[in-house]
Amino acid sequence: MNPILFDGPAREHLLPFTFTRPVCDIRMGILTIREKWEAHLGTTASCKTEAYLSVKFPMRTAAENTFINAALLPNPKLVKAIGLLGASQKLMAGDTLVAYCTSGDPDREAVNSFENVPFKGELVEIRRTWDIFSKNGAALEADFELLTKGRKSEPISATNSLICPERIFLEPGAKVEYSILNATDGPIYIGKNAEVWEGSLIRGGLALCEHAVVKMGGKIYGDTTIGPHSKVCGEVSNAVIFGYSSKGHEGYLGNAVLGEWCNIGADSNNSNLKNNYAKVRAWNYGTRSFEQTGLQFCGLMMGDHSKSAINTMFNTGTVVGVNCNIYVPGFPRNFIPSFSWGGASGFSTYMPTKAFEAAEVMMARRGVEFNAVEADILFHVFDLTQEWRNYS
Template identity: 60%
Template sequence: MNYILFDGTVRNQLLPFTFTRPVADIRVGILTIREKWEHFLGYTTTTVTEDYLSDKFPFLELEKNILINASFLPSENLVNLIKGLNENQAIFLEDEAIAFFSLEGQEPDFDAFDIIQYEGDDVFRIKNTWDIFSKNAEAIKRDFEMLTTGRDSQPIPEGVWTKNPENIFIEEGANLEFCTLNASEGPIYIGKDAEIMEGALVRGPFALCEHSTLKMGAKIYSGTTIGPHSKVGGEVNNSVIFGYSNKGHDGFLGNSVLGEWCNLGADTNNSNLKNNYAEVRLWDYEREGFARTGLQFCGLMMGDHSKCGINTMFNTGTVVGVSANIFGSGFPRNFVPSFSWGGSGGFTPYKTDKAFEVAKVVMSRRNIEFSEQEAKILEHVFEETSKWRKA
């Protein structure tokens, strides 16, 4: 069987992160959504997504296919039901398609399908950007069980203080020095060749993915994921960093999501609670206005390749697009369009040639090429988001 992940109806609700990736490649918990599905299914997957992303994230159709809505995370019950799908069958949650069987070239007509309503109590879905951090603790727990069952952790080094060590898993090559790991409220996962420097304090659920570094004296609260090839210091609470991003110095990051290739300057801080304790509103790209989140705590959403200078201050519920460069004193506005350059005093367009120069240097430091394929994706994002830079 050929399995294909599609973006579904929530793609625009997950911007700015889906400007540069399909829904399937969002990281929540330890793994990306795609990695979770491939682990459960035992097969690689391809993607139905926006046309401008399709060269990097291709689509492969065979004679028999099952398409899966990538905003839904897998569970054993759901996967078993999906694997049992036959021709002209679909699984729905109320009026939303979770998965359906499709023959090559078939245009599905759900009115003619045998619809199976999913009645499991294990539905786990990422519909909005804030779901990424607010559901991250539970996602870490699920991924931890999936990745570690039947496996033995590397031994905990001498000098590392732990609580509930049976809830801690260390992959091969990880290096831990005189840190504190408290797994009493949830598991702690340390990825391959990751490093936790001396004096770091960690409270689970927590995931430090492969080749990432937690710097000296860092304070990490529960519900936090640091994606691969990232460096993090200071204070972090209930936040997700997709990967290849740095928050290398002191400063607070809370109830936030950072994409890839981001950098927060020294002593950058974000507010995650309004002074009047009111509900936080976030910029909604589809409505082109600020939408209710239902949350009292909500911090910073920063798209790929965005950067900020030292001592940057982000207000509660700030959305920063792709390839923005923010600097200077004071609070920038709480919606910064993609390819914007400036700060509290105002923004000008960040020209693509300048942005691409930075991206080439940043990516080369990790031995990754800034390819023509990447440039075309960012050029499309530049054009698609131009209307907000003019506002």
Template identity: 60%
Template sequence: MNFILFDGPSRNDLLPFTFTRPVADLRVGIMTIREKWEKLLDTETSTKTEEYLSGKWPLKLEDENIFINSSYLPTQEIAEKIKSLRENQKLILNEDAIAYFQKGDKGVDLQELNAIVLEAETIKIEHTWDIFSKNGKAIEMDFGLLCTNRNSQKIDESNYVKCPENIFIENGAVVENCSLNASTGPIYIGKDAIVMEGSLIRGPFALGESATVKLGAKIYGPTTIGPNCRAGGEINNSVLFQNSNKGHDGFLGNSVLGEWCNIGADSNNSNLKNNYAEVRLWNYNTENFAKTGLQFCGLIMGDHSKCGINTMFNTGTVVGVSANIFGSGFPRNFIPGFSWGGSGGTSTYKLEKVFETVELVMKRRGIELTGEDKNILQHIFDYSSKWRRS
């Protein structure tokens, strides 16, 4: 069977992260959504996404295909039900199609398919803030999926450890002279990752492959630091996708950073309004501020965005793709992509300068900026022009 992950109706509510990737490649928990599905389905997947992303994430059709809504996090039960789907069938939850069967490239009318009702519990990622607010449960699910019936690397005796049965350290990782408290949730340390001495970690916590926690970091769960990220200072209930840095002192809380982001030293975000009111976040789909239902909500930052030292972000700030923020004072709580500046005003971050910086940043990690990457950034630059002041 050929499995295809499609973006689904939540795609636009997950911007700015889905400007630069399909929904399937969002990270929540230890793994990306795609990695979860591929592990449970025991096969590779392809993607049905926006046309401008399809060069990097192509659609692969075969004689028999099952399309899966990427907003849903898989469980073994859901995966088995999906694998059993046949022609003219769909799997639904509360009238929402989780998956459907399609022959070849003929397409289907979802309303005409026979519905199989799913009664199992699942997690749906349909808003940007779901990534951090549902991260704790996602870490627990992934921990079970990755670590059951496997042996952790031995925990070094120099560490203070609580509930070692909830800690898994992959081969090649180095964790010494740290505090690991897994009484509040599992702690997962990925292959070749480093947790430097003096770090205080409270689960649920996930550290991706080759990622680093800097000296004396204070990290409260549920938090995910993705592969090749650098994390330091104080971090609470946040997700860093991969290849991003928050390596210095300063507070990051109830926040999500995409890929290739960098937070300057001593930068902080507010995650609670002074009047304790519900936080509202910019929504690209409605072009307005949306209720989150949350009292704690911090910074939402798209790929390739960066801030200078001592930057201050208001509660519920949304930063688009490839913005460069610096200067004193609080910037606006919506900063469009490709903006250059801060509280005193912004100008357009010219695309040729963006390419120069992105190429240098990616090269440091041994990754090439491809023509497809440039085309994606060009599309986002053009699309986001309506929100920029210049």
């Protein structure tokens, strides 16, 4: 099988995170969606995404290709059904196109003519940005089972206090000292060379991915994912951090999603519950409007390369785009377009050349190069999001 994960209609509803990555590179649980499919299929996968992302995320075709909806998380029954597809067949779950098998890269009209094969099993699908954190617990449980089955955890230091230790797994190089880990309500996975510093209180489920750090005194509630090379402290609850981002000081982050290369300033907080306990509305790029999430708890969604200064306050259901710099005291608006600079008293355009200077320095600190490919993607995002910036 040559699997190709295609973005599909969910992409527009998953902005701002899919401004800078295909749908399959969204992280939920421990792994990205691409990594989940690769683990289940036992082979590498490429993706079919927007043209401006294709240099960094190319599609690889073969004589026979199996295209899979990247908004769907794999499970054994689904993987088996996809593996049974023949040429010019498509797997359908109601109105949802799950996968199709073809010798080329046909357009949607051609795919519509393929033979229907119904799928009646369970599907976990991400349709909106808030699904990333609200469905994170199920994804974390599935990934934990996938990655630890038949394996033994590295020894856990006796300095720690453990509850349900059989649900706690440390990869090689992981370090945890003088902390309390409670896996009663969800597994705790500590990735390769990840660290939990002294005095931390952790309640699963938690995925602390490779080289990530919980700093001293961190208070982490499930279901939370802290992506590779990220650092957190303070209070974090049901948040997903894709990777290379930092919330390194006190303050609250809850029911939230952060992209890559974000930085949350010291003592910053987001609200995740309205004062009247009403369901939360949040901006949806796909519908170009604020949409009812159906959730009582919904905090902050922040795109790649965005940052906040110390003591920043985010209102319930705030959506921040790519390359924003928020630093003025008070609550800023709850939809902040990409490349915005300012805060509660107003915004101006954060010009790409200035934004790229900060990105280059931040990435270099982690040993990653900010290159022409990254710049081209962000220039494209700047142009795509111009309509939402009415700043002089």
